Amino acid sequence: MIRSSNLMILGAVGVIAACSGGEGNWSGTITDSAGVVIVSNTAEGMWTPSNEWTLEEELKFGSVEGDLEYQFGQIGFIAVDSRDRIYVADMQAQNIRVFTSAGQYEQTIGGPGAGPGELGPGVAFLVMGRGDTLFVPDVTNRRVNPYAPDGSEAGSFPIELEKALPMVWRGTSTGIVACQVRPLSLPDAPARDSMDAIVLYNTDGSVTDTVFKFPSGGTLNFGGGTPEINLYSPESVWDITGDGRLIYGVNNEYRIGVYGQGGSLERVLSMPFELKPVGETDQRVVMAFLERAWTDAGVPPQMLPQLRQIVHFGEFFPAFSAVLAGPRGSIWVQHVQPASELSEEELEDYNLIEESGAPQWDVFDAAGKYLGMVTMPPKFAPRMIWGNQIYGVWRDELDVQYVVRLRIVGVADGDTGAIELSSQ
DSSP states (O other): OGGGOHHHHHHHHHHHHHTSSOOSOOOOEEEEETTEEEEEOOSOOSOOTTTOOEEEEEEEEOOSSSOGGGOOSSEEEEEEOTTOOEEEEETTTTEEEEEOTTSOEEEEEOOBSSSTTOBOTTOOOOEEOGGGOEEEEETTTTEEEEEOTTSOBOOOEEOOTTTOEEEEEEEOTTOOEEEEEEOOBBTTBOOSOOEEEEEEEOTTSOEEEEEEEEEOOSSEEOBSSSOEEEETOOOEEEEEOTTSOEEEEETTSSEEEEEOTTSOEEEEEEOOOOOOBOOHHHHHHHHHHHHHHHHHTTOOGGGHHHHHTTEEEOSBOOSOSEEEEOGGGOEEEEEEOOGGGSOHHHHTTOOHHHHSEEEEEEEEOTTSOEEEEEEOOTTEEEEEEETTEEEEEEEOTTOOEEEEEEEEETSOTTOOOSSOOOOO
16 A cells, blocks of 8 residues: 555655656656645646657548448447447447447447347447446436447346436446446435445446545536536546546546545645636527527427526636546546637537537646646547547537547557556
């Protein structure tokens, strides 16, 4: 356990930093607090023009017309198996499509329905488990559907909403399947716990461990009365690494912790940031998006005023939008993108889900030191970092969706660093 010796901790930090990939000077500070390494960064990164990481597109597939297999309605999450095959969840088609590493269509898994192996509306998450078993959470049908590597259905296990609502799923290339669950309080069945939990699943659906518990965020409030949507309220953001470490932070401040497999806090990294107020333009654009989404989902016009009443806005934007575990133990932290900072042209097809996070990502090395910023392509929404590649969704000027794979240039193929904090 790292806390056993402060000297050992600081020595380990030096070892990690030596293989972190940053060659420039670092202007932050490292301190120790009761055995926890505190890494305080400045806005000046360590990268120089000669060693900074950049991105290049190496694959894109999708289609406006032609073969239906390449036409996507609403892409959810993406998974990759041990053969580098690409699995794409289409929320609109209610199926999973499988492509080769080169983007050639292979097969379709699932389809609309409630029967064995079929999928309900809104299926978004995909998680690749051990042995290339694909897990597809299906909240509508209240179950998780596992699929074998050949695409055949492999039974299911229940999602028990009366116990907890699954919020976020994560998977790693080492086969870890993790889920954030939130107690769901109903009028006739109040929640017995107010804490979210991150739990690990086995291939048979059994929970193997609860790795972390934390206070539930306020974005979605199911307090037993009228539900509420509290946009830009503090929310927990996390990812998990291949060796089971947890990267976790509450986004009301730029402060992110790394936790060991036993749930002990090992280190904390921080960055200076400036609070941005949520203005009238931001609220107007977001409400317009929500009303379009409700209308597209079949909500009658007379219901829209009632739905508007459940939406509330925080005073300030969060400090960051998302975190991802990257290559060589790096930690990637996404900036927030206020709608008021976009051009009129960009606002024409604004998508709150895909564009609340900015293209800019801060990258920290395995020691928590700030390397610099990576800017992803416009209209590109990353889903995961897998090895030295980033998989995500790109939308063209017609709002047509494509699967895109970017390569992180500057990280050698297969180089995950001597200190492995990232699975992906």
